[in-house]
Amino acid sequence: MPEGPSLVILKEQTARFVGQEIVRAEGNTWAIDTARLVGQPVVSLRTWGKHFLIQVPTMVVRIHFLLFGTYRVDERRDKPPRLSLGFADGGELNFYACSVKEIDIDIDACYDWAADVMSDAWDPALARKKLRAEAKKNADALVCDALLDQDIFAGVGNIIKNEVLFRIRVDPRSTVGALPPAKLRALVQEARQYSFDFLEWKKAFVLKKHWLAHNQKTCPRCHIPFHKAHLGRTNRRSFWCERCQKRYG
DNA sequence: CTAAATGTTAAGCC
DNA sequence: GGGCTTAACATTTA
Numbered sequence: 678m679p680e681g682p683s684l685v686i687l688k689e690q691t692a693r694f695v696g697q698e699i700v701r702a703e704g705n706t707w708a709i710d711t712a713r714l715v716g717q718p719v720v721s722l723r724t725w726g727k728h729f730l731i732q733v734p735t736m737v738v739r740i741h742f743l744l745f746g747t748y749r750v751d752e753r754r755d756k757p758p759r760l761s762l763g764f765a766d767g768g769e770l771n772f773y774a775c776s777v778k779e780i781d782i783d784i785d786a787c788y789d790w791a792a793d794v795m796s797d798a799w800d801p802a803l804a805r806k807k808l809r810a811e812a813k814k815n816a817d818a819l820v821c822d823a824l825l826d827q828d829i830f831a832g833v834g835n836i837i838k839n840e841v842l843f844r845i846r847v848d849p850r851s852t853v854g855a856l857p858p859a860k861l862r863a864l865v866q867e868a869r870q871y872s873f874d875f876l877e878w879k880k881a882f883v884l885k886k887h888w889l890a891h892n893q894k895t896c897p898r899c900h901i902p903f904h905k906a907h908l909g910r911t912n913r914r915s916f917w918c919e920r921c922q923k924r925y926g
Numbered sequence: 927c928t929a930a931a932t933g934t935t936a937a938g939c940c
Numbered sequence: 941g942g943g944c945t946t947a948a949c950a951t952t953t954a
Binding site: 679680683727741742743744745746776825827834835836837891892911913914 | 932
């Protein structure tokens with residue numbers, strides 16, 4: 678569930694709750710006092726990268742699905758919800774196995790919307806600037822890590838990472854600093870473009886069949902086996918083709 | 927059945 | 941404090 682486009686789908690599915698009063702709030706979350714939500718209207722439902730933000734007049738709740746989180750709209754799973762919200766129209770929103778946290782009420786001061794690849798405010802020039810700054814700070818910074826950096830590409834996850842690098846034909850072990858300007862530009866451009874393709878495919882329930890690299894065995898361009906390794910600061914799975922993805926640096 | 931996976935945070939250690 | 945590594949969390953799928 679967790680990459681940025683999936684959160685956009687959640688926001689769309691829950692749009693009708695904006696403006697409605699929360700008539701019931703419960704769940705096994707220990708991090709917030711759910712009673713404080715009851716009786717309050719939903720001011721906004723927003724996303725920033727992989728964060729889902731529920732804003733009411735007196736507080737903002739942040740949901741993060743981590744690796745295994747799920748949700749249901751107007752339905753329940755056979756599991757105790759971490760947070761369950763009931764609305765004035767009889768509808769409900771249930772979250773499971775996720776992180777729930779109260780954050781600063783001034784969300785615009787806390788979040789750089791220009792960093793969210795799904796946002797209207799996404800700023801590719803700023804992303805390029807951050808990449809150049811990262812390369813300057815750390816000459817060994819890898820492109821596979823840069824794509825997963827939520828301060829630069831909020832919403833990009835491991836699937837998007839693998840697909841973007843395949844599309845732009847860059848080896849995940851390349852260093853950011855060694856990328857030619859055109860590749861750096863392509864990296865930023867595809868991070869957004871693929872995220873929107875992901876969104877459309879996920880909505881149509883055809884996302885997996887469009888994976889060209891992630892979880893794949895053979896390069897669809899070269900018809901040779903993909904290399905697979907756990908790379909980068911956080912040892913995430915990478916799939917790449919040694920023939921058509923070039924290693925820089 | 928076991929292992930691994932769309933992710934982040936906090937603790938522990940130089 | 942900084943930077944790095946490790947553990948913890950929790951659920952579904954292969």
